[in-house]
Amino acid sequence: MLSCEQATRLLSEGQDRTLTFPEKMNLKVHTAMCSGCREFGRQLGSLRTLIQEEKDAGPAPGKK
Amino acid sequence: MAAENQLHVTFRDEDIESLRKQMLSFARLQLDDEHLAEDAVQEALAGALKNASSFSRQSTLKTWVFSILRRKIADVLRGQYREPVREACKECSTDDDELFDGRGHWQAGATPRRWGDTHELADSTQFWQVFDTCLEALPAEQARVFMMREFIELDSAEICASLELSTSNLHVLLHRARLKLRACLSDHWFEREA
Numbered sequence: 213m214l215s216c217e218q219a220t221r222l223l224s225e226g227q228d229r230t231l232t233f234p235e236k237m238n239l240k241v242h243t244a245m246c247s248g249c250r251e252f253g254r255q256l257g258s259l260r261t262l263i264q265e266e267k268d269a270g271p272a273p274g275k276k
Numbered sequence: 277m278a279a280e281n282q283l284h285v286t287f288r289d290e291d292i293e294s295l296r297k298q299m300l301s302f303a304r305l306q307l308d309d310e311h312l313a314e315d316a317v318q319e320a321l322a323g324a325l326k327n328a329s330s331f332s333r334q335s336t337l338k339t340w341v342f343s344i345l346r347r348k349i350a351d352v353l354r355g356q357y358r359e360p361v362r363e364a365c366k367e368c369s370t371d372d373d374e375l376f377d378g379r380g381h382w383q384a385g386a387t388p389r390r391w392g393d394t395h396e397l398a399d400s401t402q403f404w405q406v407f408d409t410c411l412e413a414l415p416a417e418q419a420r421v422f423m424m425r426e427f428i429e430l431d432s433a434e435i436c437a438s439l440e441l442s443t444s445n446l447h448v449l450l451h452r453a454r455l456k457l458r459a460c461l462s463d464h465w466f467e468r469e470a
């Protein structure tokens with residue numbers, strides 16, 4: 213069973229690389245029971261989306 | 277200078293000039309040598325501006341530029357003291373954590389709670405002010421890799437190569453950065469006292 217620290221580490225790495233099948237399974241088991249880590253994962257996704265939206269909308273008219 | 281030409285696209289000359297001045301006074305404090313300070317600022321600015329188009333707000337650009345300047349200054353200082361080439365990743369140590377208890381579980385007050393609707397939040401100037409403050413509060417190396425990853429959208433291999441970091445060090449830095457950033461955003465935006 214993963215600790216929350218380990219689970220958040222995997223959730224973070226999931227933003228940067230493809231997780232292995234066992235890693236995904238372990239995460240699934242953990243987040244099914246842990247609302248904190250579930251929210252953490254969601255929030256990482258929100259952060260990425262927000263930054264993307266902000267960049268797309270940014271005041272950079274002449275961007276190449 | 278070539279790097280400056282690229283920049284006109286997004287930022288005005290005055291903005292860059294004021295940024296350069298702030299950098300210079302910061303570098304002078306750290307280095308105590310006018311020439312070294314100017315060199316460090318010049319190099320950091322040129323390096324940073326290559327990716328300036330990834331940052332649409334002046335304040336995020338500033339955090340980015342300063343994270344590079346701090347690293348330059350650290351390099352200069354290291355050179356002066358002739359220390360071993362690469363220091364161990366000092367921000368990698370997983371101590372001093374108020375987020376997790378001894379068994380690695382969320383501390384009571386630190387457990388993430390639902391952020392609520394983030395729809396259209398990207399348009400909120402106030403939100404980005406809070407965001408920038410939180411980003412700036414991160415240790416420089418963490419802020420830097422986070423920005424390289426999320427704003428410049430480099431992949432892990434590119435970041436590791438350019439900073440001479442191992443993949444696992446990078447993952448540690450990004451993990452720390454994300455933990456702190458989301459905690460800061462929760463405290464100062466999503467769960468702030470009205």
Ligand SMILES: [Zn+2]
Nearest residue numbers: 216219246249
């Ligand atoms: Zn957990």
